[in-house]
Amino acid sequence: MARQLRGVAGLFKVGSQLFTSEGPRAVEKLAGMGFGIFLDLKFHDIPNTVAGAVAAAADLPKVRMLTLHTLGDATMMRAARDAIAGRKTRPALLGVTILTNMDALALRRTGISGSPGSRALALARLAKQSGLDGVVASAHEALAIRRACGPKFLIVVPGVRPASTALNDQSRVATPSQAIQAGADYLVVGRPITEAANPHDAALAIAREIASAKRCSR
Numbered sequence: 577m578a579r580q581l582r583g584v585a586g587l588f589k590v591g592s593q594l595f596t597s598e599g600p601r602a603v604e605k606l607a608g609m610g611f612g613i614f615l616d617l618k619f620h621d622i623p624n625t626v627a628g629a630v631a632a633a634a635d636l637p638k639v640r641m642l643t644l645h646t647l648g649d650a651t652m653m654r655a656a657r658d659a660i661a662g663r664k665t666r667p668a669l670l671g672v673t674i675l676t677n678m679d680a681l682a683l684r685r686t687g688i689s690g691s692p693g694s695r696a697l698a699l700a701r702l703a704k705q706s707g708l709d710g711v712v713a714s715a716h717e718a719l720a721i722r723r724a725c726g727p728k729f730l731i732v733v734p735g736v737r738p739a740s741t742a743l744n745d746q747s748r749v750a751t752p753s754q755a756i757q758a759g760a761d762y763l764v765v766g767r768p769i770t771e772a773a774n775p776h777d778a779a780l781a782i783a784r785e786i787a788s789a790k791r792c793s794r
Contacts (some may be wrong), residue, residue, distance in 0.1 A: 676735030715750030
């Protein structure tokens with residue numbers, strides 16, 4: 577898959593499924609092929625444990641971005657930031673806000689009040705105050721986060737689905753154009769590419785849509 581997407585994909589996401597089955601070897605192999613890595617392991621634990629995990633992740637080759645849950649609170653996020661603060665080069669730390677499969681009902685079932693949008697915005701503000709570089713949030717919240725957190729705060733948008741593809745288990749989704757117009761810096765696209773008959777062509781079509789959306793938003 578990686579070889580098919582050479583020259584089309586910007587970064588490769590290594591998530592919990594791949595990392596659990598292959599471990600750091602997956603990162604090392606992709607890095608050896610010249611790809612940057614988005615390490616999406618969503619760390620969420622006591623501050624000392626998360627700090628150690630972040631430091632270890634930052635030692636892996638070509639990790640450009642990595643994730644932790646903002647629901648771990650400000651103390652945990654600051655510990656993660658401090659764990660890699662003295663490095664000459666370091667990955668961007670991104671706080672995961674509200675997962676894109678969660679709607680208002682799902683939040684209430686977990687004891688979290690308010691809408692996904694209001695909670696994501698509050699968590700994004702907390703992430704910025706805690707020294708993180710950006711957040712992972714749905715396109716539905718991206719514009720409000722951009723206004724609240726400023727132009728340099730990174731926004732990574734998952735749940736991106738071209739109009740012709742299925743929603744799968746996502747509920748708060750957007751097309752690539754919608755995500756870019758909402759203020760996203762990076763888009764996370766999985767199954768619309770990996771499950772396509774021709775992954776290279778599917779990725780190329782998305783890249784072209786992104787480029788067109790960027791031209792229109794200038």
